[in-house]
Amino acid sequence: MFWQIYNKRLRRGYYNLRAGARKMRGARLFPALALCSALLAGCGLLTPEPEPARPANPTGASGRHDAEAEQLFGKARVLWGRDGICSNPEQAVAYLDSALEIEPTYAEALARRGQALSDLGYHDDAFDDLTRAIRLDPTAEAYAARGRVLFRAGNIAGAQRDAEEAVRRNERLAAAWSLHGAVAYENGDIKAACADFARACEAGDCAGLEAARREALCR
Numbered sequence: 001m002f003w004q005i006y007n008k009r010l011r012r013g014y015y016n017l018r019a020g021a022r023k024m025r026g027a028r029l030f031p032a033l034a035l036c037s038a039l040l041a042g043c044g045l046l047t048p049e050p051e052p053a054r055p056a057n058p059t060g061a062s063g064r065h066d067a068e069a070e071q072l073f074g075k076a077r078v079l080w081g082r083d084g085i086c087s088n089p090e091q092a093v094a095y096l097d098s099a100l101e102i103e104p105t106y107a108e109a110l111a112r113r114g115q116a117l118s119d120l121g122y123h124d125d126a127f128d129d130l131t132r133a134i135r136l137d138p139t140a141e142a143y144a145a146r147g148r149v150l151f152r153a154g155n156i157a158g159a160q161r162d163a164e165e166a167v168r169r170n171e172r173l174a175a176a177w178s179l180h181g182a183v184a185y186e187n188g189d190i191k192a193a194c195a196d197f198a199r200a201c202e203a204g205d206c207a208g209l210e211a212a213r214r215e216a217l218c219r
Contacts, residue, residue: 065103072099073109076116089116107137115145123153140170147179156186174205181208185217194218 065073076095080086096113100106114129130146147162160183166176181196197208197218212218 065106069099069102069106069109072096072102073106073112076109076112080112086116086119089119092116093120105136107133107142110136111142111145114149118149118152123149127153138169140166140173140176143169144173144175144179147183148175151179151182151186156183159183160187172203174200174203177203178205178208185212190217 072095076092076099079088079092086092093113093116096109096116099109100113103109110129110133114126114133117123117129118126126149127146130142130149134142134146143162144166147159147166150156150162151159159179163176163180163183166173167180170176177196177200181193181200184190184193184196194209194212194217197206197212200206201209209218
């Protein structure tokens with residue numbers, strides 16, 4: 001399963017504390033999810049590419065934004081492990097809400113919040129955040145992350161468009177090829193999916209290829 005199913009009552013209590021509480025939205029499951037869970041797991045496709053070593057600045061503070069907003073962004077960012085999985089998406093949203101109250105045009109914070117909201121099942125809100133992030137800073141990572149949100153929501157055509165744009169912008173982005181492969185698998189093109197998963201593996205993420213091999217879909 002792509003994301004943890006949260007208790008609705010707990011979610012309602014958390015989000016009603018926030019101004020403009022978001023409407024509850026149910027998560028839907030699709031046939032491709034059984035295979036693709038391995039490659040699209042965690043809080044989103046906006047996960048860092050494999051690094052030889054964690055830099056001394058793990059929070060990602062750049063000095064380009066308001067200092068307090070960057071501090072809050074850093075607290076959220078460290079909730080994502082090296083495997084791209086967020087340990088506490090609700091807490092990440094809380095930190096990023098505060099950062100974006102200070103600096104509403106903080107593209108990285110919007111993109112991260114979009115990932116966490118998607119993980120909580122708030123796909124429309126996640127899509128809105130990532131669309132705003134793309135308008136501010138149209139990176140391959142942001143397109144791949146938005147494509148994943150669309151994939152989760154069942155909009156395969158939209159996910160394909162974003163995957164293709166992500167690949168066009170950065171052919172070395174593993175997340176883009178992973179999403180591209182998931183879309184191909186959902187569309188029934190196993191050969192193309194295997195090729196995409198192989199490209200993702202070359203770029204540092206072999207989860208999709210390994211999952212497909214376990215299912216005897218790819219060599």
